[in-house]
Structure formats: structure tokens, C-alpha cells
Amino acid sequence: MHPLSVMNQEFLARGWNRKPTGRLLSELAFHLSLALGGLAVVAFSRVLLLDVLGVLLSTMGSLGISTNTHTSSHYATSNRRWVNRALTYFGYPLFLGMSATYWWQKHVAVHHPTPNVIGLDDDADLLPTFTLTTRDVAQARGLRRWWFEHQWLVIFFAIAFNALNVVQTGVRYLVGCLRDPKRRTKAHVYDALMLVGHVTLWLVVPSFFFGPLPVLALYGVRVVLLGYAIFIAFAPAHFPEEAAFLDREGRERAEYFRKADFILLQTSTTLNFRTGFFGRLFCAGVDYQIEHHLFPGYSHVYYPRMSRILKRFCEENGYPYRTLGWWEAVWKSLVVFRRPKPVYPRLTGLRGARLATESQERRAPELLAGQEQVA
Template structure:
């Protein structure tokens, strides 16, 4: 039996496969309350200090909604599939203005099976504006080469558009699916309705009470700060130099997934980072990315307990298992724009692929989704 299946059996025996739905909904309610309460404080306050506090609280609440919804998008919040999907529609398109179907395609079906595989993982491809690979810099010429060598000066400002870029990319993806009858599904329709609801709830209706300029201004500040928050929560798992970049070796996504050593790929390209109690609350598992990438069907509530066993397993089996400090990981995520990472020509040569019949259910689900988008 494959080692990953043995680990899965041990986790099941400890009850960690159960969905702690009540706790996750309580956490989501807290994040929503903070996000809306912060906005209310800005609206009602008559002090710039209270305005700043309100924006900060709202940003942290919105980040919590994002990471909590990330768990739901992997069907890890509830046992019923429709509950997870409904929560994903609420968190991403309705609350944050980010397409749920785009997230499922980009993150679940594309990123998770092939993280940091150049040419397959869109999250590692920042072209044409930026790059974090040595290959792109070496192949660039003239003004483009000069820009890549100095891009690090612009990154602190570019991150401000992080959330906006996700929103725009999601809308473009969704519109393309809706216009193409061969791709259009009910999920895309539900996604579009939720996005329209986001516009109505966050922009149109408030504009009647506070004026369009004030509403647009507050919304813009919210999106900018959310862009920074998302970066410090999600970038540390795959951007630092310790998280390897790998060449696709001319393979398609489905072929690469089938032939790769699943454990070695995930642990070589993924990092954890340390947070305290509040950090764990707002990160909702993205600080335990190794556990999440190997067992995406498990709730983030169990990751701290799983990490002790998984770390020992990796040390015994010769797999990498790296944990950085949070701000160390954020800093190293910025440094790669100054010193881009090499692309390793080959990585999957150690333990062999995970047999589909023995892989945990969540891994098999990812494989099925790969086949659908390959």
C-alpha cells in the first residue's frame, strides 16, 4: 500500500476526516462580522484614526472570509457537496467579487496537481509584466531585460492590484464560459448571479445612501488592502526560493500528474509558515500548505495535529518538509522578484507515482478534475 494511503488511514482512525462544519461556520461568521463591522466603523466614525482602524479590521475580516472559503472550495467544510459549493459562492463571488468557477479551475484543477511546474501552474506564471524565474530573465532582451532586472522596485506598488487582478481575471474567464455553450454550465450561471449580487450589495445600493464617489473610494481602498493581505497569506507557500520551480518536461497537465511522484512534487514545491493563534484564525490553513496540498479534502482545523505526524513521515521517508517564519516567508516572497529562481529540469525521480486506486479520495478527485480541463 502506498505510504500516502497509510497516512490517510491513520488520520481517519484519529477522526480527522470529519467535517467540523459548526466550527468553520462560526469562524466564517466572525470574519464576516469583522469585515462588515470595520466598514460600519468607517461610515460612522468621525476620526481618521477610527477610519484607519475600521479599514484594518475590515481587511482582516475579508482575508478570513477568503481563507475560510478556500476550505469550502475544496469541499472540506461540510459533508454535503452543495453546502460547500454554496459557501464558495457566498465567500468568493458574492462577498469578495471573485469568480468561484475561475477559482475552482485555476486553483483546484490547475494549481494543486502541478504546483510550481512552469508551463502548467498559472500561479507561477506572472508574465508578461513580471517574472520570478531565471529563465525568463535570461531570455529577455533590451528594455524587457532591463525591466525584469528592476521589477523589484515596482512590486510593493503592484501588489496593491493583486485582488483587483483576480477579480478581473475571474470575470473574463466567466464571460468566456457563459458565451461558449460547450463550456457553459449551471455553475457558471450561479457564479454570474453571485457576482451581480456583489455589485449590487457593495456598490449600487450603498451609492443611493452615501453617494457613488464615496462608495467607490471606500471600495477601492478595501480592494487594495485586500490585495496586500492575500499576498502575505498565499505567496509564502510557493514564492520563496526554498519552494522549487520545476520544468514540465514537455508533458500535458494530466500526463504530468499521472507520472509524477505526488508526495515529492508537493513537498518540494510547497512551504509552511509559522503563525500564532490569530494568524491561524485568519489564515485558516494556508499556513499549513504542505498538509493542505497532500490532503486537500481535510479541514484546516486538523492541520496543526496532522503536521506533527506528517513532518515525522517526511523525515523518515526522505521527503522535504520546510517551515519558515511568517514574515521571513513574506520577505523571501518579495526577494524572488530581485533574485528570480532557477527552474529545475527534473524533480520526479524518487519514489514513483501514487497509484490511483490507493490515493486518498481528495487526490483522486483532483485527478478527475485534471482530466476535465486537460
């Protein structure tokens, strides 16, 4: 029996397959209250300090909505499929302005099976503007080479456009699907209606009460801060040097799936990061990315308890299992723009590496021993 099946049976015996729908909806309500309450403070306050506080609180609430919706997008909030889909439509297109169907395609269908696989996972490919790999730097020439070597000077400011980039990329994807009868489904229509609802609720209606310029200004600040919030929540799992970048093994994705060791693929390219109580509340499981990548259908509520079993399994079977401090992981996610990572051609050799000790695992170069760097 496959090791994941064995662990899954243990998780089922402990009742961790049950969806804590009430708790997750309560958390969503808290984040929603924080997001809207912060905006209300900005709308009616005449004190600058309160305005700043309101914007920050609203950003925290919006981050919580994005990570809570992330759980719903994996159908882990409720046993009812339609509830998960409705919550995804609410959280992403209606509230945050991000296409739900694009998220299901980019994140669920592609990223999860092939995390950090260059050529398959777009989350690891920031070309043509930025690069995270030494291969791209080595292949670049002239001004392009100079830019890649100095990209770190502007990356902090570029993150401000992170959320906007997700929005516009999702809109382009959705428009392409809507225009193609062979790709268009009811889901794309629902997605488009929710995006129209987002523009109406966040821009059109408020403009009648507060004027278009103040509304646009506040919306712009919100998008910028959300870009930073998304980065510090999602980048630490795959950007730091400890999370390996892999080259696709074969020209077709099916060939890659056939050859890959699924557990090794997930654990060698994915990291956890430590948070406290409030961090876990706002991250909603993205801080336990190893557990999430191996068992995405489980609610994030159970990840801390699952982690003890999974870490022991990895230690006993030679799979990497790395956990960084949150701010350490954020810092390393920025450093990779200064010191890009190599792309390794295959998984062979990674499984034999033993998990480093807690003090050593933050470097863990031995996990990549025996791999040949692609120039």
C-alpha cells in the first residue's frame, strides 16, 4: 500500500477528514468583519493615524479571506461541493477581484501536481520581468543579463504590483475562456458575473457617496498592501533556497507524472514556516504547506496535528521536511532575487538525503547532493 494511503487511513481513524464547516465560516466572518470594519474606519475617520490603522486592519482581513478561500478552493471547507465553490466565488472574484477559474487552473490543476517544476509551474516562472533561477541568468546576454543581476534593487517595490498582476492575468485568462466556445463553461460565466459584482460593489457604488477619486485612491492602496500581504503568506513556501527548483522530466506532463516520486516532489520543493496563534488564523494552513500539498483535501484546522505524524514519516524514510521561521522565510524569499537558485534536472538522489537537524535544516544543502546543475 502506498505510504500516503497508510497515513490517510490513520488520519481517517482520527476523524480528521471531517470538515469543520462552522469553524471555518466563523473564521471567514471574522476576517470579513476586519476587512470591512477597517474600511469603515477610513471612510468616516478624519484622523490620519486612524486611517492608517483602518487600512492595515482591512489588509489583514483581506489576507485572511484569501487564505480561508484557498481552503474552500480545494473543497476542504464543506462536504458539499457547491458550498466550497460558492465560497470560492465569494472570496476570490467578488471580494478580492481575482478570477476563481484562473485560480483553479493555475493553482489547483497545475501548481499542486508540479510545484517549482520549471516549465510547468508558472508560480516559479516570473519571466520575462524577473527570474529566480541561475539558468536564466546564465542564458541572458547584454542588458537582460545586467537586469537579472540587479533585479533585487527593485523587487521590494515590484511586490506592490503582486495582487494587481494576479488580477489582470486572471482577467486575461477568463476573457480567453469566454471567447472560446470549446473552453467556455458555466463556471467561467459565474466567475465573470462575480468580477462585475466586485467592480460594482467596490468602485461604482462607493463613488456615488464619496466621489470617484477618493474611492480609486483607497482601492489602489488596498491593492498595493494586499500585494505585500499575499507575498509574505504564499512566497515563503516555495521561494527560499531550501525549496528546490526542478526541471521537467520529459516533454509531456504525463511523462513527468509517470516518472516522479510524488512524495519526494512535494517535500523537496515545499517548506513550512512557523507562526503563532494569530499567524495560523490569518495564514489558514499556508504555513503548513507540506501537509497541504500532500493532503490538500483536508481542512487546515488539522494540519498542526498531521504535521507530527508526517514529519516522523519523512525522517524515517529519507524525505526532506523543512520548517523555517516566518520572517526568516520571507527574507529568504527576497534574497533569492539577489542570489537565484539552480534548476536541478531530476529528483534522483534527493530521497536518500536524511533530514537535517533543526539547526541545520534551514540550510540543508545536502538535500541537493548529487544533483547536476543545469547551466
